[in-house]
Amino acid sequence: MDACGSPLNRSQSLASGLEKASPTWKPPHSRSSSTLSSPHSRQLIKDWEVIDDLQAEVHPGGESPHDMTTPGICEGYLLKRRKWPLKGWHKRYFVLEAGILRYSKSQQDVLRGRVQGSLDVSHAVMAVNKKSYRIDLDAGDILYHMKAKSHELFYIWVTKLQAHRLYKRNEAAHIHSGLLTALCHCAAGGLADRNGDLSSAGLTDLTVAPGDPPSGNTAVNKKVSAWLQQSHQPDACAQELNRCHLDLSELNRLIKSLQTLEVGQAFTNGDLKRIISIQNLSLEKPKKSKSGKIWGHSRTLSRVEALGMLSSSHLSNSSHASVPSIPDYVYSQLSLPTATLSPDSKKIQQDICSVSMRVLASLKSVHETLSQERQKLQEAWEANNTHQSAEPSGVSNSSQGPPSVTDSAAEYFDASDDILCGSSSEVSDESGLSDGSTTNSEPEQGHVSVTRKYRASIPTVPVGAAPKSTGRRTTLPSPCPDNSHVGLMAILYNNIGKDLARVSMPAALNEPVNLLQRLCEELEYSELLDTANNTADPYQRMVYIAAFAISGYASATFRNRYKPFNPVLGETFECTRDGFRFISEQVCHHPPISACHAEADHFAFWQDQRWKNKFWGKSLEILPTGMVNVVLTRFGDHYEWNKVVTCIHNVLSQQRYLEHYGEVTIRNLKSNACTCKITFVKSRYWGSDGNKNEVQGTVLDQSGSIIHRFGGLWHEGIFCDTLPTPKCIWKPNPQPKDYLLYYGFSTFAMELNELTPDLEPLLPPTDTRLRPDQRMLEEGKVDETDKKKDEIEERQRERRKELSKMGKDHVPRFFKKSTDSCGRDVWITNETYWKLRENPGFSRLENPQLW
Numbered sequence: 001m002d003a004c005g006s007p008l009n010r011s012q013s014l015a016s017g018l019e020k021a022s023p024t025w026k027p028p029h030s031r032s033s034s035t036l037s038s039p040h041s042r043q044l045i046k047d048w049e050v051i052d053d054l055q056a057e058v059h060p061g062g063e064s065p066h067d068m069t070t071p072g073i074c075e076g077y078l079l080k081r082r083k084w085p086l087k088g089w090h091k092r093y094f095v096l097e098a099g100i101l102r103y104s105k106s107q108q109d110v111l112r113g114r115v116q117g118s119l120d121v122s123h124a125v126m127a128v129n130k131k132s133y134r135i136d137l138d139a140g141d142i143l144y145h146m147k148a149k150s151h152e153l154f155y156i157w158v159t160k161l162q163a164h165r166l167y168k169r170n171e172a173a174h175i176h177s178g179l180l181t182a183l184c185h186c187a188a189g190g191l192a193d194r195n196g197d198l199s200s201a202g203l204t205d206l207t208v209a210p211g212d213p214p215s216g217n218t219a220v221n222k223k224v225s226a227w228l229q230q231s232h233q234p235d236a237c238a239q240e241l242n243r244c245h246l247d248l249s250e251l252n253r254l255i256k257s258l259q260t261l262e263v264g265q266a267f268t269n270g271d272l273k274r275i276i277s278i279q280n281l282s283l284e285k286p287k288k289s290k291s292g293k294i295w296g297h298s299r300t301l302s303r304v305e306a307l308g309m310l311s312s313s314h315l316s317n318s319s320h321a322s323v324p325s326i327p328d329y330v331y332s333q334l335s336l337p338t339a340t341l342s343p344d345s346k347k348i349q350q351d352i353c354s355v356s357m358r359v360l361a362s363l364k365s366v367h368e369t370l371s372q373e374r375q376k377l378q379e380a381w382e383a384n385n386t387h388q389s390a391e392p393s394g395v396s397n398s399s400q401g402p403p404s405v406t407d408s409a410a411e412y413f414d415a416s417d418d419i420l421c422g423s424s425s426e427v428s429d430e431s432g433l434s435d436g437s438t439t440n441s442e443p444e445q446g447h448v449s450v451t452r453k454y455r456a457s458i459p460t461v462p463v464g465a466a467p468k469s470t471g472r473r474t475t476l477p478s479p480c481p482d483n484s485h486v487g488l489m490a491i492l493y494n495n496i497g498k499d500l501a502r503v504s505m506p507a508a509l510n511e512p513v514n515l516l517q518r519l520c521e522e523l524e525y526s527e528l529l530d531t532a533n534n535t536a537d538p539y540q541r542m543v544y545i546a547a548f549a550i551s552g553y554a555s556a557t558f559r560n561r562y563k564p565f566n567p568v569l570g571e572t573f574e575c576t577r578d579g580f581r582f583i584s585e586q587v588c589h590h591p592p593i594s595a596c597h598a599e600a601d602h603f604a605f606w607q608d609q610r611w612k613n614k615f616w617g618k619s620l621e622i623l624p625t626g627m628v629n630v631v632l633t634r635f636g637d638h639y640e641w642n643k644v645v646t647c648i649h650n651v652l653s654q655q656r657y658l659e660h661y662g663e664v665t666i667r668n669l670k671s672n673a674c675t676c677k678i679t680f681v682k683s684r685y686w687g688s689d690g691n692k693n694e695v696q697g698t699v700l701d702q703s704g705s706i707i708h709r710f711g712g713l714w715h716e717g718i719f720c721d722t723l724p725t726p727k728c729i730w731k732p733n734p735q736p737k738d739y740l741l742y743y744g745f746s747t748f749a750m751e752l753n754e755l756t757p758d759l760e761p762l763l764p765p766t767d768t769r770l771r772p773d774q775r776m777l778e779e780g781k782v783d784e785t786d787k788k789k790d791e792i793e794e795r796q797r798e799r800r801k802e803l804s805k806m807g808k809d810h811v812p813r814f815f816k817k818s819t820d821s822c823g824r825d826v827w828i829t830n831e832t833y834w835k836l837r838e839n840p841g842f843s844r845l846e847n848p849q850l851w
């Protein structure tokens, strides 16, 4: 997997990059400092440098003249890392124009306007490796890994990319100041003037007065204008936008007065240091707290600096460098503490805040209206399309036997035959990352079409009724804390290369379930395994197993703001419900491994969860390495599958969201009659939900022919069209009321940490439900949680020290090490938990005291 370099460590190695700077070329603005590299980072990766050229020409207040000359277009072939096979590269034609990097398969495709992906280079973290001619761009949503063929090409591209990044940045600044100026004029000129401005900009054409005749005479035009006439929403939108306009002028005025008040008081380095320390970024080696813990661990800000985040001149006492030259993402983490402001400024700031909220509310309402209108249009368009198209090919296909391998899933679901997708033979069998392209040799339109069909099918399919009431709690004792103020940058950058599971974070970032409990969440839809066990046909059975494998990812939908607690070594969790009983245990600390086992009448389920992290600057990828296992009682089938990559996009900002991508292969170790491939499609376009969260799968027979196809969205449901009765085979349960106030938990998740009186005496004291810090967080006592968590972690460290003094290894209590059919190390149950629980009962046994 790491053949192509280690992104996490890439950032760490900036300093070493400089030390070994090639005499031939050094990026002009690369941030690197020879004093800052640790021997560790030097060892881990060499040669990667993060380019922070963006700060070079960003001038405070926009006074300095920006060079607004558009840099020349740069185009040509580069190698681009393939999506799934991390190893492979393919040749792609790239065009860099006006700060936007686009790519296509070939130059001809560019001419035909067939673009496969595009990225705004000014928004990306850019890292280069001059030895291997590699250029990585991480824009948070999109990640490109590119490679030039020669040193010359590499040099040209890097130089051009830098020029375009600066250009785009300056352009944005220019537009921004232009907008402000325009707003000033607007405020002076009043509403009438503004309308004049709009019409002179040609915008009046967009509004159709109720009595006006439609501008064109085609049927479509008539429909659209009829629709526009019916719809009063656009008017409301226009009004809302006018309001917004006024508010923006007001904002502009407020900002100006704030600037006047604070003139000459731009941040000094002293301010910056203060802000940084408030945000838990440390400038000096932090002193150890009593418990020995420091948020973000004991690295220094100079590490961040070494990562290209801050230049040393910003921090040196002699320099008066001002904040605006610090890259945006640092700003986003560093907000001016109100304590340093004068009362007048404070008042203005509050006003700014409330006007901003109004603007936000207006824009939200406009957005909502427009989304509704778009939906209406889309429905109208779809209705039109369905009307015109022939019978869905899926229906005819299934009556004529299984579809052929070369049919793409998209074609299958889509009636139109002009949509072409790559054959599934092009789909690699490796999961991995991670660029703007998609899997099946970058299929086009078709994916969106599958999703639409799936969505259209949902209302007619009566599945996914509200979960049966379990008589258990449906909410938590206390709502989740707001954690938007916690500076994540320092924590993440200071823990680069570490497993996220081992990084201790402030309690405000935690959710009151831990990773052992999250493992149990993968069983929320275990009824799919019951159905599989009751399905005689092996291919159909596989469809249900696949649906189960996908359903395990659904809980991630609303869960990107908080991190599960890290279990301590030896911590356990049990859960009995819906006919299964589940146990999990933290079996290893380094690397962290959580093992679990569930058994029911119809199935057994087990896995040990471990993963690697890759941090690319804006996104964090989680690459699980363990396999999931299911055995069905009736048939003795033993299914085994891998997990896909989970990416936390924009991990440092509040725009964070999760995406799963990669390919899952399900094998039945008892028989090779049938296998299943599931692709979690990587979303192609930023902000578009066209193919967001899309999943496609096929069940193949021994000869590789496709027997079943299914598709849908991992957060919304899966539809299988090739079953005797085409149907929705899985749909997530509806979320409980006010779920956003409660960490985005599902009803299932709410119940996990519930401690009922009947259960308490039966649990071993190592059970997560008895863990005091997690309980405190659940009750909303965040500060107390922090203290308790410190204590528990410290106790764990002490136990480890003692063990290693005695030269002993930790021995898990309920799991044992074994090897699977492929010779991989796995942790499986030692079958003692439930026996001991029953007899003599944990209260009569000697148990480890973990807290």
Ligand SMILES: CC(C)CCC[C@@H](C)[C@H]1CC[C@H]2[C@@H]3CC=C4C[C@@H](O)CC[C@]4(C)[C@H]3CC[C@]12C
Binding pocket: 488, 500, 509, 518, 556, 559, 560, 561, 562, 563, 564, 611, 622, 624, 643, 644, 646, 648, 658
């Ligand atoms: C910095 C903090 C606040 C960001 C939040 C991090 C959260 C979203 C991260 C931390 C650990 C992550 C989990 C780690 C491991 C897995 C197993 C994988 O097979 C599915 C995703 C899943 C379940 C991850 C989901 C996202 C996750 C919960």
